[in-house]
Amino acid sequence: LNYDYDETNETWPFFLLTVLLMIIVPLTISQIYKIFLQKDKNESIEDEEKKNILSKLNDKYTSNEIKEFRDIFETKKDSNILSWKNLIIIIGWISIAILIQRINSNDAIIDAAKGIFDPYEILGISGSSSEREIKSAYRKLSLKFHPDKVPKDLSESDKNMMEETFVQITKAYEALTDETVRENFLKYGHPDGPQSTSHGIALPSFLIDSTSSLVLVIFYISSFVLLLPYFVSQWWNKTKLYTRNNLHVKTAGSFVSRLVNYKPSQIATVDLIINWLSYAEEFKLFYPDLTPEDFENLLQDHIHNRDSKINGKDANMMKFRIVAKCHTLLHGFLEVCCGFRNLEMAIVCMDTFKCIVQGIPMSKDSQILQLPNVNEEIFKNGSIDEIHTLGKLFTFDNEKIGKILGIKDEAKLSETLSVASNIPQFKLLRADFVVPGEEYVTPSSTPYISIKVLVRSAKQKIIPTEKFPTDLLKESDDFEDLKNPFASMEREPLMPTSFAPKFPTKRRNTWCCLIALQKDIKILQTPYRLERLSLSNLSKDLDKRAIKELGPDFNPEDWEIGFIKLPLGQQAPAELGNIYMRVVIKSTDYFGADLDLTMMMQVRE
Amino acid sequence: NQALSRRYQSILKRKEICIKEW
């Protein structure tokens, strides 16, 4: 009925120690793990960057202004040695050491520990001794300590001590062997039955002394009334204000309202999307003094390669920040388009993405103008027949290409050609609807889309599908792959850093895959982001293979076939028949790296 | 009728955009 506080400082150190260990030990383990793992990860990323030619060229062609911008705005990786977490860990371990020392020097605790009955210790044997060992230990000790065996010339106190020890030994032996005693020992920790126990509160009494109790009350009040609501409101605002895609709620609302009011007679253009982007709440939060018109001008300046000035002052840093944010905004906008099932708008959104990443306007020459060192005037006024695509460009020899693009410098031409030949393009080999384990698509089954492509360079000639034997294009029969067909996509390497010197941050190319029904050209589901694909066909002995292919030396095994698997959000219909779907795969970073195909789903019994 | 008429009127604007884009 009466709970006492811990006057003798016996219990509260253990309580505090437990709490500290619970926090500090996992924290320490995670920090150590992170430090070592991060080192490995950083090393592998750096290695990869060094090997990839587009990353190197990207660095080379990035302007100093952008590099300055990155230095200012990119969050530095937290120095692994000096950080708040490490400080807390160090303080924590020091506190633990102090506590342990206090416990060891506290007599009351040691006394209490002495009172603990440990039969194994009394008998001098290990905790896992067998019965025979227990019996033999008992016999040996009882011979030594039995009152009858004790030497007669000992003092009274010594005799009492020996007797006590003998009693302890007997109790210990019985605790381990005799049934009832053993039961007592197990239940109450002592063979004699329940010992006196006391219940108390494991908090030091100085906490409730008059002065410190005031401090404690203040602490409670401030944490519950001030700190707790503050942290909860911060967290709540953050979650409430931003959607799943990290888009500000107001921005998402503005996109939705634009699409709701969108007139179908209006043609969607990149300029329209840029106009819509300029009303994003994120921009307002960055620069509350600027208007949407200013933001639109900044974006258009970026696309048309102009220097930005606002009120006469240099606005290039602002422009970079705005442009960098467009990545999140455009992905968010793409999701909204898919929510409205508007394929045309989604396609224009992806085109806008490319324009912003490469910093060039949308035109029929975008594939060529995305390359570095191109002299736009010479190219556009060229007299050679229509060249708008990278593929067409590579039908000419290098010298001719230099003339077409207006590049006189040999080194620059070679770099431009490197970029052009490393932009990944797709050649469609096969596209099917696959139900794992089945030969056909049956009614109400769950198929997925499996597309086999050849990831190739514009420099390489097109290899017709017939050159590849069908077993290279077959679905894997492996049981693991049947259980989870999409796991194989996770094993593909991440896309390398893109060549996008005008974009303020380093980025990787992704492909957004849209699936629509041909019947009503409406998008079926949210876009699938393809971030991993092997580009080995581009880098492995590019020139050698460019000669070998299509000739008698052609070996299909030299080429890696890319498998793109897209999950379908809905089941096949219950009726038999044919359904046509259009799959649009658009790159976020490069012009000319897209794929657009129509597939037929044959629903059969 | 009004919707049809609006769609018809937008043809000129659409033509301009096509010319610019293509």
Place this chain on the structure above:
Amino acid sequence: TILYNQNSKLIKCEDSDLTETREISINQINKLSAAIIAESNPNFTPQPNDEHSKMIKSLFESGLAMLKQKKMPEALKNIALAVDMAQRGRAPYEAFGIQLQEIQFMLRHKIDLSLITGRYLDALQDIEFLMNTGMNQADVYIRKSDALLKLSQFDEAKICCERGLSLHPNETKLKALMLEINRRLAEYNG
């Protein structure tokens, strides 16, 4: 707030409250009320006005006559005029079904003439208009793919042809067009 002008019998909205959708609605209401007020016959029925129909028909037929005489550009001009008149001249409350059919019929001829006289962009716009009104027949897709091909928009032509084929899988003309489009695309991509 919406303001009503007693004399002109039109409604207006404060500039500050004016949004694009409101503007469209207000213009629509004004046009409709002006048309009804202008109608002198108190017992008007939503049948198409005979006078209008006669004018439109005569224009259209003169166009067809010129077509027979192989005078393509003039034929096109007349039919375009007929279409324009059908759009602007008719009162908005006349029966929609009849107006739509009339326009669709005339437009088909206009499109063919545009294609023949090489006005591919005009033809494309009219074809897209037709498609917006729900016409999904194979020959609409054939004409659109053809127009896009002639405008050198190969990617768009391929998309259109694929859609046409998915709706009309056995249409031979579309299949032939598809081959042609693929050939031109291959050339375009080197």
